Amino acid sequence: MTYCVGLRLDRGLVFMSDTRTNAGVDNISKYRKMFTWNAPGDRTIVIMTAGNLATTQAVVSVLQERTKAPEDRSPSILEVPSMFQAARLVGNTLREVIEDSAPGTEPEAESKFRATIILGGQIAGAEPRLFLIYPEGNFVEASAETPFFQIGETKYGRPILIRAYEPDMSFEAAVKLMMVSFDSTIKANLSVGLPLDLLLYETDQLDITSQRRIEDDDPYFNLISDNWGEALKFAFGSLPDYKL
Structure with a gap:
């Protein structure tokens, strides 16, 4: 399992993904799920992946290979x-x-190779855009009504995104929101875990200047995790008791 979020703001785009994969409780590994293609001044493109690991790695490999000799392997991202x-x-x-992974098989067999992808970024001359791509190859785009996409283990981190998201929020507030969403997911599902990958993209920057990995001992993430837990307890305690 995994958890990835792509968020659209007035200021730009925010991406965060975990790095845990598992094939049973005794086979847990770490793999990067965020990948970038960057041509400064022309384009910045980010994808995050969830689903069958072999499928997502193959997709990224094909996209990377096409960039190395685009005249022979067109189209290139x-x-x-x-x-x-x-x-x-x-x-x-x-x-x-x-x-290709499941030629001539039944849909049930093909489902083992399924994956979903969040794609976002900007190409010079146009606005930043954010997409959710399904295994069938079709996709939907983020909008004012649907300003963020989640893939993987989505249910635990979704409530805070719905309640606290504002399109004009700062990058600083958006990172805090993402960390609360991921902390809630990590606490509820052991198949999602740190390290986390974070990338902030500001509109018209056309370059990657703010990207980092959040490790298990990250002081800010741990501060958010501890304080969020205490804040929830305080909020719960401040609610009126049920009258018998």
Whole structure:
């Protein structure tokens, strides 16, 4: 299992993903689930992956390979003219990898190779955009009504996002919101865990300047985790008791 969130703000885009994968309680590993393609001044593209690990790694490998010799392996994610076309490229690649992994099998067998992807970023001359890409290769785009996407283990971290998100919030507040969402998920599901990868993208920056890994001993994350737990206890205690 995994947990990834892509958030659209007035200021730009925020991405966060965990790094835990598991194939049973005795087989837990760490794999990066956030990947970037960056051409300063032209484009910054980020994807986060959830689902079958072999499928997601194959998709990323295909996309990376096409950037190394785009004249021979077109289309390249570094050459598509728009984020919409980038979403189509990633969606088609995901669908093709799944079909190649389970040729001629029943849908139930094919489902073992399924994966979902969050894609976001900006290409020069257009606004930043954020997409959720499904295993079938189709996708939806974030909007004012749906300003964030989650993939993986989504249910535990969703309530705080719904209640606290504001489109004009600062990056600092957005990171705090993301950390509370991830802390809630980590506390409720052992298949999601640190380290976390964080990337902040500011509109029209067209470069990656704010990206970091949050380790288990990160003082700010641990402060948020401890204080959020105490704040919940205080809020619960301040509610009126039920009258018998």
